[in-house]
Amino acid sequence: MTAILLAFVAVAAGAAFLISRQRANGLVSGNGVLLHSRPVYHGLHSLLWVLMVGVGSVVVLTVVPAIIIDATLMARIADALPDQPIIAQELVLSDAKAIAASGVASTTDDLRYAISADYDGMASFWGWIRAALVIGGTTAAALLTLRGVGVGARARNRVEAVIRVLLACMATIAVLTTVGIVLSLIFETLSFFDKIGWRIDKFLFGATWSPLSGVHTGHLDADKVGAIPLFAGTLMITLIAMLVAVPVGLFAAIYLSDFADRRVRGFVKPMLEILAGIPTVVYGFFAAITVAPFLRGTGESFGLSIASESALVAGIVMGIMIIPFISSLSDDVINAVPQNLRDGSYGLGATKAETMRLVVLPAALPGIVSAALLGFSRAVGETMIVVMAAGQGANLTANPLEAVTTVTVQIVMLITGDTEAATAAGPAFTLGFTLFCVTLLMNVAAQRLVRRYRELYD
Numbered sequence: 001m002t003a004i005l006l007a008f009v010a011v012a013a014g015a016a017f018l019i020s021r022q023r024a025n026g027l028v029s030g031n032g033v034l035l036h037s038r039p040v041y042h043g044l045h046s047l048l049w050v051l052m053v054g055v056g057s058v059v060v061l062t063v064v065p066a067i068i069i070d071a072t073l074m075a076r077i078a079d080a081l082p083d084q085p086i087i088a089q090e091l092v093l094s095d096a097k098a099i100a101a102s103g104v105a106s107t108t109d110d111l112r113y114a115i116s117a118d119y120d121g122m123a124s125f126w127g128w129i130r131a132a133l134v135i136g137g138t139t140a141a142a143l144l145t146l147r148g149v150g151v152g153a154r155a156r157n158r159v160e161a162v163i164r165v166l167l168a169c170m171a172t173i174a175v176l177t178t179v180g181i182v183l184s185l186i187f188e189t190l191s192f193f194d195k196i197g198w199r200i201d202k203f204l205f206g207a208t209w210s211p212l213s214g215v216h217t218g219h220l221d222a223d224k225v226g227a228i229p230l231f232a233g234t235l236m237i238t239l240i241a242m243l244v245a246v247p248v249g250l251f252a253a254i255y256l257s258d259f260a261d262r263r264v265r266g267f268v269k270p271m272l273e274i275l276a277g278i279p280t281v282v283y284g285f286f287a288a289i290t291v292a293p294f295l296r297g298t299g300e301s302f303g304l305s306i307a308s309e310s311a312l313v314a315g316i317v318m319g320i321m322i323i324p325f326i327s328s329l330s331d332d333v334i335n336a337v338p339q340n341l342r343d344g345s346y347g348l349g350a351t352k353a354e355t356m357r358l359v360v361l362p363a364a365l366p367g368i369v370s371a372a373l374l375g376f377s378r379a380v381g382e383t384m385i386v387v388m389a390a391g392q393g394a395n396l397t398a399n400p401l402e403a404v405t406t407v408t409v410q411i412v413m414l415i416t417g418d419t420e421a422a423t424a425a426g427p428a429f430t431l432g433f434t435l436f437c438v439t440l441l442m443n444v445a446a447q448r449l450v451r452r453y454r455e456l457y458d
Contacts, residue, residue, distance in 0.1 A: 001127055002062060005134050009054030016046035016142040023149045037156035045155045046145035048162050053141040057134045065126035072122070073115055080111055185433040192426030196222040203227055203430065209394035209410070211427040220426070227431065229396040233311065233404030234380060234435075237390060240315025240400060241322055241379040246372055248319075249326030256327075257334040258356055269331070276324040284388030287317035292389060299401070307391075309403040314390035318382055322375040329374065333367025334360060366450040373446045377439060383408040407431045 021043035028034040070093065077089045095105035096115035100123070105112065149155075193200060199222040206226015213224050252272060256265050292313045299306035306312065337360050345355040361368070383406075391403030392413060414428040 001131065002058060005058050005131060006055070008135065009051065009058065009138055012054065012138045012142055013047045013050040016050045016145060017043035019142075020046040020146055020149050023146065024155075027149070027151055034151060036152050036154055037159075041155040041159050042149050042153065044159045045148070045162075046142060048159065049145050050138055050141045052162075054134060054138040057137045058130075061126075061130040061133055065123075065130065069119065069122045069126065073119060076118070077111070077115060182436070185429055185436060188425055188429030189433040192220075192430045195220045195426060196225060207396050211414070225427065227407075227434070229394040230405060230407045230410055230431065231434075232396055232398075233390070233394075234406040234408075236311045236398075236400055236404060237315045237318065237386060237406060238376060238379040240312060241318035242372070242376060244316055244319025245322035245326050245375050245379075249323045249371075249375070250330050250368065252323070252327045253330035253334055254356060254361075257331050258352060258360070269328075272324050272327050274324075275321065276328075278321070280321065280382065280384040281388075283317050283321050284385045287313050287385055287389035291317055304401065306401045307403050309389060309391040311390055311400040311402070311404045314386050315400065317389060318379055318385050321382075321385070322378055325378060326371045326375045329371035330364070330368050333364045333371065336367070337363045369446055369450055373442065376442065380435065380439065381408055382406075383412055387412070407435050 021039040024035060024037075024039035024042040073093055073096070074089060077092050081089055081092070091106065092112055092115065095107065095112045096119055097103075098105040099108065099112060099116040100120045193203070196202065202222045203225050205228060206223065207228050208224050208226045209229050210224040211220060213221055252268075256269055260268065288309075292308050292310070295310075295313055295316075296306045296308060341359050341363060342355055345359045346352075350358065386406045386409050390405065390409075392405050392409055393403060394410070395402060395404050397404065411428045411431050414431075415425070
């Protein structure tokens with residue numbers, strides 16, 4: 001039904017656009033000079049209002065009735081099962097919905113069949129109400145905007161005002177989403193520290209990470225929430241990845257921008273950018289099946305013991321994954337350096353290599369730093385490659401040939417494990433908040449560096 005209503009709204013909006021534009025043309029017999037706004041703005045005015053009213057009605061009349069139905073049925077279930085916990089009552093409602101949809105329920109009984117019948121009837125009733133209100137509201141919006149078409153109607157101003165409001169709403173949603181994420185991280189982090197007696201030092205400087213070891217006793221053990229192994233593993237893998245990605249990506253960008261001819265650039269640049277489209281799970285599989293055995297065999301020939309899952313394997317493959325980000329962005333930044341800087345350097349007798357090293361790269365430094373920062377953030381947030389190539393155990397070591405884990409891997413393990421989500425949320429959100437703070441500080445430092453050098457070339 002929802003898809004049908006949205007299709008009706010789309011058709012009505014298109015029809016309103018065509019009719020309003022045609023009517024505006026008809027008022028002046030095709031002489032658009034006599035109109036305050038061009039006919040297309042009259043059509044857009046009708047189109048926007050019909051879409052806003054129609055889509056808004058569909059959304060509101062889908063969400064609100066669902067809340068009302070669930071609340072009503074949950075109240076009936078609570079009256080029938082007063083001694084059952086809330087999760088058991090929610091299971092009854094879920095089974096009733098499955099029965100109503102001819103699906104598979106966990107179990108069946110008279111209560112579930114009764115709730116299913118009630119749900120089916122209420123959903124059908126609200127479905128007809130929703131259809132009537134959406135069709136009526138959409139039609140009313142189309143007719144009202146059509147009546148507003150006139151020679152002196154300020155359709156362009158109204159369209160621009162509506163678009164400004166929509167853009168402001170989108171920006172507000174983005175800001176509120178960011179604020180909501182940050183607040184959720186903060187509240188869960190505070191709750192976690194409260195459970196361990198505010199032993200923040202144990203979390204930041206402890207060397208043992210086993211946050212769920214005390215769950216069976218009903219509390220978290222402050223001596224087993226040390227995140228140093230996770231931070232060390234994340235930093236080690238990220239540094240290895242950046243040591244691979246930054247030189248290769250930057251030198252590739254330098255070659256493609258100023259040294260390669262057009263045919264080579266036209267072939268190599270798309271091939272590099274293909275790397276960005278490979279799924280990370282493929283990189284992880286490549287690391288575990290190809291790179292790890294190769295490095296292990298190579299290490300044995302030199303007398304080195306390299307674990308099957310090691311920070312070195314994960315870092316190298318992650319660096320390969322990041323190369324196209326740094327290469328593409330650095331290439332764009334280097335090409336954006338004004339040609340007159342190069343010409344002035346050539347005029348003073350500098351070679352192409354000297355011009356690149358002494359003129360172009362310093363001028364492009366802010367953009368290159370931004371590209372490296374993007375690559376760093378990509379490496380810090382990567383999970384799949386680490387899971388498949390570096391391991392999942394919290395091992396505190398400075399040896400890149402051993403297995404380590406990262407913050408993001410532990411977050412995934414905590415949330416997706418068998419432990420109740422409410423119990424695991426505290427450590428997971430605390431790790432996320434810590435990672436957020438570190439990344440934010442690095443962004444601030446990078447912005448200061450970029451601003452400092454940009455002033456020299458503006």
